[in-house]
Amino acid sequence: MKRGSKAGVAGLVVFVAGFLGTPAWPADVLFMEPAGATEKGSPRTYRQVTDAGRLKTYSGWLENESAKRALDLYGAAWATMQKRQGGGEALPAYCIALEKGGNHADIGFRLQTADGVEEHPHRPYIKLDPDEWRFSTTLLHETGHVVLAVLTDGREIPTRELASIPHTTAALTDRGTAFNEGFAIHLETLAAHLTRDPELRSRYQHERFAFGPAGGKQGEYFRHAADLLSFSQNIARYFEVRENNFAFAPAFRGPDYLRVQLEKSRDFATLRDADQLLQSEGFYASFFFAYLVRGDGLPSAKLLAERQERMLGVLAEMFAAYPPEPDSPHLLRFVETHLRQQPDEAEGIVDVLMDLSHGVLVDADAAGLWREYYLAALRLDLKELPLVRMVAARERWRIAARDDPQVLYSRLGPQIACIVPARAVKLAALGDEQPLRFDINTAEEGILLMIPGINAEEVARWQAERARQPFKDATDFRSRAGLRPEVISELRFPESG
Ligand SMILES: [Zn+2]
Structure with a gap:
């Protein structure tokens, strides 16, 4: 990321406890607010928030587990790039623009200062509604986008307009959107999985069983519609992503766009195919989440930090080797780069990819084999479980992918x-x-x-x-x-x- 001219940084310094045990990065946070109207087509112009009362409020809002994870991950991504580029630049401030209706990440802005206007064309930042609750889950999710922007050196992940809706966890959209959103979502899944914070637990996990009028729209009567009304579908971003449910086709097959695309219910006999997996943000989220937590029980803080560092390093290497294009098969590029860069972890990454995708990336018969197995399990027909064939097929897939990652691309077609x-x-x-x-x-x-x-x-x-x-x-x-x-x-x- 090109660092713009030195931005005036708010006196506030947030010392972040190590993310999952990694060394602490002191991450400055620069709070900004819109400075007048922005001309169409030009980057947004902001000025630094200087009001002491508001700065105190905003910095107080950052005192939560998700915000700490977010700032630490941002620091880790920056450190990854400095290591790659042999640079020794200090971590630039994390820029948060307080803006009504914001709540997304962006790249490039102008900063109005006492000495004039600074240009920051490649600098990622996030826009947030000035509400306390936005400073936890939303901030962490948007930081996922910022982290990718740091690792691409300030470039966008290009997308294609292939869906009638912006995106959502269960839906198929396009490869760029699925990758970018899935990466951001896996941070929520991880936070929900590891958290001890009661507020976060109540958002993602079903621990409150409220009956009667006091339950409100989150009560049990409304349970199966509540997640839809959030649009971001927090429950799906934890439970369904953790369970890898978006590797499967939607259960609803009737002619209704929103039911097919937004509902989380699945047909577990029917796998999504290779092209579909690459357009599924839910599947991407499952992949990155599984990559980090694989193994028995909760991974230790040290192990998670190591895996996360590897992941950031592989992503940076991947973006350098394959600058992101609208049709990039990012997931497969990640695995290919991982195999090349981290040969000692080859078995681990191949196992995660093959088990989550059930072989559809490399074998035309994988979906049929899975269906046979699933339906035999459904009938409790233990004699008809195609276990021997399945074990043999999985072994073939693993070896094929490990020895020649090009096989992972063999089932793909273009996005049309x-x-x-x-x-x-x-x-x-x-x-x-x-x-x-x-x-x-x-x-x-x-x-x-x-x-x-x-x-x-x-x-x-x-x-x-x-x-x-x-x-x-x-x-x-x-x-x-x-x-x-x-x-x-x-x-x-x-x-x-
Ligand atoms: Zn997003």
């Missing part, structure tokens, strides 16, 4: 955007409706069923063709998907005309 103007999707709180938009190589069954006039046979053939071989482009799709002309005429391919 498709729009259906006749169908709209609306998340009321997020504004206007959006046209139905998806990737023809990954859209789930219920999404395909929304296309006007399409029938079940056409959907089945579409899925079977792309399982055999992902579509190369719109032309390949038109010739192989076998849709009737009146159905094809409902589809637009914005990239290929």
Whole structure:
């Protein structure tokens, strides 16, 4: 990250207890507020918050477990980059802009000071609503984005517009969004898993069983809708991510975009395929979380810190070797880079990837094998469990991936955007409706069923063709998907005309 000219740092210094036992980084925090209107297309202009009362309030709000994790991780990412680049620069202040309706991370801003305006075009920062509760979970999540921005040296992770909604834990969006959000979410999963803080536990874990009117919208009557109303789905970001549930297809298969994309319920007989896993932020979160906590019981603070340091080092190396592109298969690049950079951990990383993905990245028959196993388990048919074949297949996958990471890319196709103007999707709180938009190589069954006039046979053939071989482009799709002309005429391919 290019460090801009020296920003005036608030007198406040937060000495952070070591994140999971790593050495402490004293992380300065620079609180900023908007300085007048920003011209369209220019970076936002802020000024430092100088009011002593507000600074005291904000710094008090940082006195929580998640904020400490966040600031420490930021320091660790900075140290990783300094080590790589042989630099000795001090850790720049962590910039928090207090802004109504903020609550996301960004790169690049201007800072108005007494001496003029400083430009910080590559500096990551976060915008937060000035509310105390935003300084724990939201801050930690957004720090995930900041950490990636530090490791990319201040570059964005490019995304593609392939979904009708911004993103959510259960949904498929696009590779860049899934990676960036999944990385941020795994920090929440980790915090929820390790926390002893009662406030955090109550947010993520079901320890309060409130019945009757006193339970409010978080009470038991509302249980299965409560997480949806948060939009960020905190419970799913802990429980479903921890359990790797997003490696599986949605349970809802009817023609309803929001039910298919936002609901957490799964069909555990049906695995998501390689292309789908790379567009699932929930799966990404499970991967990074599992990478850190693998093994029996809670990992020691020392072990976690070591793994986290490796993870940051591998990410930095990956971004240097493969600058992020909109179609980058980040997860596989991470594993490939990890195998190259940390050969002593090859077995560990391969086991995590293969078990969480159930082999769909490397074997066309993996989904069928899993289905057979799952359904035999369902029938309690112990004689029909394909255990011997499964053990042999897993061993083949492990060795293949360990010895030649290129095999991990063998099942992937391109991301191909498709729009259906006749169908709209609306998340009321997020504004206007959006046209139905998806990737023809990954859209789930219920999404395909929304296309006007399409029938079940056409959907089945579409899925079977792309399982055999992902579509190369719109032309390949038109010739192989076998849709009737009146159905094809409902589809637009914005990239290929
Ligand atoms: Zn995010």
